[in-house]
Amino acid sequence: MLRGLYTAAAGLMTQQRRHDTVTQNIANMNTTGYKQENSVQRSFPEMLISMTGGNPDNPDRTVGKLNTGVFAEESLSPYIQGALKDSGQATDFAIQSNINVNDPATGQPMAFDQAGKFVNANGEVTYRPEAFFSVRDSNGNVRYTRDGHFQVNGAGALLSSTGSAVLDTNGKPIQLTGAVSALKVNERGELVDSQSNQTLGTTLGISVIDRPYQLVREGNGNFRLNDTDGATARMMTANDAVSVRQGYLEVSNVDASQSMVDMMAALRAYEANQKVIQFYDKSLDKAVNEVGRV
16 A cells, blocks of 8 residues: 555656756746756666465465656756847847757768657767857856857946856957947957958857766756866857847747646646545554544
């Protein structure tokens, strides 16, 4: 009996985690560059149930398999491209990324699904590389973001919305000279002279993360890589299908209608597990207080 109680309790915690993830997505629906999270559920290992007692001459006492519930294993972010919104600000930038990777077996581009995942015939999974702006926070740590709502301070430094320094391709903070209204950036992220259209030798540091599932969400639209995963980040090259749009911002990739459906489904599943626990509670109460009297 207690086994079923623990299974229902695990279901409660799993649905609570799922509900929290969905509500966080809804709360950040209007956050620039936000990437939604999905709660990944996994079942506990199945148990093989066998009979006790019975005929000792019969070696086959197997009853069958028993599933003991599920748990929320982790949260993953599908880095789906968000829509672009025209802001009209010279210091606002959006990344459009559609990087292709060739399948070593066929030499053809991988057909990534909507979540940016490709599974080959051997079951091996490859994720689409994603591009991010590179910034350095106040502690000197490099972070990655899709929030291109930048600003220029009094010293001419280009800063992110959280005050982090925006980096160039050499990993140095970008310093601007002249009026902000004269700032012009081409699709390769290169700063150009608004009069002559000549490049100024400075390029926005667009980092390509070859294995984006290794990114760790930090909040405020920032991601980081662990020290052991730093090799998966590289600077954008001319071969990468990445472009920068000046005067635009990338909105979040949260699907509002689907999020509402997921939230209601999580709530109903939570209530179902709650009723199971109430049933077991009543059964245990009867077993302790009434059966014991007999």
